[in-house]
Amino acid sequence: MDSQNPALQDVKECFRQQVSKLDLFEAIDFISENRKQYQYLSFSIQIPSVDALAVLEQYPDKDTFQYYWEKPSAEFSIAAAGSLARIQTTGQQRFRNASDLGKELLNTVHHITNLKHHLASVHLLGGFSFFDHNIGKQWREFGAGSFSLPEWVLVREGKFTVLTVTKKIESTASETDIYNSFVDTFDRLDRICDAGTYHIESKKTFTSEINTPDTDSDDYRKWVDSVENATDLIKSGEFKKIVLARELNVNLREPVSDTRLLNHLRNQYPDCYSFLISQNGESSFIGSTPERLASFHDREVLTEGLAGSISRGKTASEDAVLEYELLHSQKDLSEHAFVLDAIEENLQRFSDVFEHPITPGVKKLSNVQHLYTPVHARIKEGVSRTEVLSRLHPTPAVGGYPRETAMPYISKLEHFDRGWYAAPVGWINANGEGEFVVAIRSGLIKSNEVRFFAGCGIVEDSNPQKEWDETNLKFIPMLTALEHARK
Numbered sequence: 001m002d003s004q005n006p007a008l009q010d011v012k013e014c015f016r017q018q019v020s021k022l023d024l025f026e027a028i029d030f031i032s033e034n035r036k037q038y039q040y041l042s043f044s045i046q047i048p049s050v051d052a053l054a055v056l057e058q059y060p061d062k063d064t065f066q067y068y069w070e071k072p073s074a075e076f077s078i079a080a081a082g083s084l085a086r087i088q089t090t091g092q093q094r095f096r097n098a099s100d101l102g103k104e105l106l107n108t109v110h111h112i113t114n115l116k117h118h119l120a121s122v123h124l125l126g127g128f129s130f131f132d133h134n135i136g137k138q139w140r141e142f143g144a145g146s147f148s149l150p151e152w153v154l155v156r157e158g159k160f161t162v163l164t165v166t167k168k169i170e171s172t173a174s175e176t177d178i179y180n181s182f183v184d185t186f187d188r189l190d191r192i193c194d195a196g197t198y199h200i201e202s203k204k205t206f207t208s209e210i211n212t213p214d215t216d217s218d219d220y221r222k223w224v225d226s227v228e229n230a231t232d233l234i235k236s237g238e239f240k241k242i243v244l245a246r247e248l249n250v251n252l253r254e255p256v257s258d259t260r261l262l263n264h265l266r267n268q269y270p271d272c273y274s275f276l277i278s279q280n281g282e283s284s285f286i287g288s289t290p291e292r293l294a295s296f297h298d299r300e301v302l303t304e305g306l307a308g309s310i311s312r313g314k315t316a317s318e319d320a321v322l323e324y325e326l327l328h329s330q331k332d333l334s335e336h337a338f339v340l341d342a343i344e345e346n347l348q349r350f351s352d353v354f355e356h357p358i359t360p361g362v363k364k365l366s367n368v369q370h371l372y373t374p375v376h377a378r379i380k381e382g383v384s385r386t387e388v389l390s391r392l393h394p395t396p397a398v399g400g401y402p403r404e405t406a407m408p409y410i411s412k413l414e415h416f417d418r419g420w421y422a423a424p425v426g427w428i429n430a431n432g433e434g435e436f437v438v439a440i441r442s443g444l445i446k447s448n449e450v451r452f453f454a455g456c457g458i459v460e461d462s463n464p465q466k467e468w469d470e471t472n473l474k475f476i477p478m479l480t481a482l483e484h485a486r487k
Contacts, residue, residue, distance in 0.1 A: 011047050011163065011190040012183065018045045018114065024182065025175045031110050035171065040084065040149070042166040043182065044113035044120035049161045050193045052079035052154050053266070056276075057259040058192040058199070063281035065148045067125045068262065069427060072270035075158045078427060080125055082151025084168050087124070089145035092132050095390035098145050102386075105149060106430045109166065118431055119155045120162045124148065127277065127425030127439070130394065130418040131411070138444060138451065139419035141279045147428075148279075152189060163189065201257070210250055210479065212472075219246070220468060226413045227464040233409065234460045241338050242400035242409060245455030246471050247416035250482065252448040258284040261445070261485035268366060269477065273437045275425055285420050287442025288477060290365055293392055293424050295435040296385050301377045303347070305339040305356075306363065307397040307457060308332030308371035311473055323362050323369060335457045336360055336371040338401040343375055346391040353378040367476050389424050389436060398422035398438055398455065419444065421453040443478050452478045 024043075031038045056068050056079040065083035070076065085105055089097040102124050113120045126147035134144040152165045165185050169178060191197055213219040223246060230242050258276055265288035266274040273292065278284040291306045310326040313319030326332055340356065348354045356375040363372035379388060393399075399422075400406025410418075421444075426436030443452040454474035456467045 011193050012186045014045050014047045014163075015043070015182070015186040019043055019112075019182075021179060023112065024179050027110060027112055028169065028175050028178055031169050034110075038108055038110045039168060040109040040166050041169050041178070042109050042111040042122050042164060044111070044115055044162050044164040046115055047154075047161050047163045047193065049156060049159055050154070050195075052077040052156050053259060053263060054195065054198065055079050055154060055189075055192050056081065060192075065150065065280070066276065066278040066284075067148070067150065067153075067427075068259075068274070068276040069125075070266050070274045071272070072266055072274075075156075077156045078123070078125070078153065080123070080150035080153035083148040084151055084166060085149040087126075087145075087147045088143050090133055090143065094128065094132060094145040095386045096384075098128075098147060099384050099386035102147060102428070109149070109430070111164075111430065113164075115162060117157075117160060117162060118433055119157060119429070120164070121429040121431045121433070122164060122166060123150070123153045123155075123427055123429045125150060125153070125277075125427045127420060127436070128393070128423050129420050130398075130423040134419060136417035136419055138283075138417060138446075141282060142277075142285065142420055146279065152185065165189070210252075210482065212248065212475070212479070215465075215468070222415055223468055224464040226415070227458055227462060227467055230409070230413055230458045231460060231462055234458070238409070239406040240401050241335060241396055241457055241459050242406045242413070243396070243398050243422075243455050243457050244410070244413055244467075245416075245418065245421065245453055248452040248454070248475055248479075250450040250452070252450065255447045256445055256450060256482065257485050258286055258445050261481045262286050262288075264481040264484040265477065268481070271363075271365065272441070275437070275439070277420075277425060283444055283446040285425075285439070285442065285444050287439055288481075289437050289440050289442065290363060290370065291397065291438040291440060293395070293426075293436045293438050294385075294388055296388075296428070297433060299378050299381075301347075301351070301379055301388060303343060303375045303377070303392060305336060305343060305360070305373040305375065305395075305397070306370050307339040307395075308336040308360075309368050309456075309470065309473075312364065312367055312369060319364075319369075323364075326362060326369060326371060327360075331459060331461060332371055333360075335396075335459060336373070338396040338457075340373055340375075342396045342401055342403065343392065347375075347377050347388065350383045350388065350391065351377040351379050368473060385428065385432070385434060393424050393438075394422065395438065397457065398440065418453070422455065441474060441477055450482060452482075
């Protein structure tokens, strides 16, 4: 296959220039001769740069798997749709089972590309629920662990864009049928990658208002009760910290556009990871999280401690004062230390290298600033990436410390089903590259029903009113994006 410059070429033409009929027929013959191993055929090609979210927004099949991932400041995005196969796991071994099943699935894909780029590969996309089992009605289609092999995945890194298309090869299909199937798919993708043909939805006038609970509400009284029970348990020595979260239900008269909401989030929070996962079009789990759980490159692992927060100032001076208060707050420093201690405890024994700065810095977002410590590790030979994830999740920033004693109390003290909130979501490919985030600052959208989630760390001297105010602060990004999506 001869690589061509994709500039000024359409997607279908890129395919025809980078993949000849002879290449494809040889690949089909290879699969036929190795039918016991291979069931799927996949091609990666370079295409002109496009806006990945716009491509997903224009994708016509809304009742199938859809996925989006972007960190704008890193100039990195992923869009994907169509599910050829789906891995589902549950129970205490769900991370290990997902790893085993994922390797088995990837081994059945015969992938061809002339690109040397590390992202020109087959990807599995998905995540896990917060708890080992997930049977809640609102989250049923997501399950406790789910990863999909998409029909197409578009990955953009800087100015380089790679498109990977995968097909299941039926034993009865002829070489010409298979070739035409790929051509048809690239032709279809060609249309949704061409901004000149995009359909733009007209603006609508929405009449329903968004109302949030105040301190006279039942929600507030339940919150105060939960926090007071948690601090009593801490004082009695049950655990040192627990993270409690709130669910904010918003019922609207009109459906909400998940991609419009996500577009606002990615533009407003370029240093965060914006994501969207829809299993079958019935609901979308979306968010824009500042917290990376782990990124993988060969044996190198990058993770971070992100705990302890305060608001942003309206002036530079006020912002500096708030940053100073955060860096000297014993409550926040203690909460942050729990997170770092847990990361070290759960990761160091699996690593040849483990290092991080001695003191935390501050990560500033548009509406909040957090104590932040980056962590670098090099995992030992034979340690799987999902084993690392299972050790890191949940961090004390979303669970508690010690984890084993705090975790059982979360579902007892909270009044909703977390589902995939605060859980690992992300992607991994056949080259061993991958990245997972902690799905906070997130929400579940189902037509005109919206559920947003926000939590905070409870320690011995936590004040229910202050923690309520902190969760309200953390709701702002999603509520603001919702208002934008409805305009």
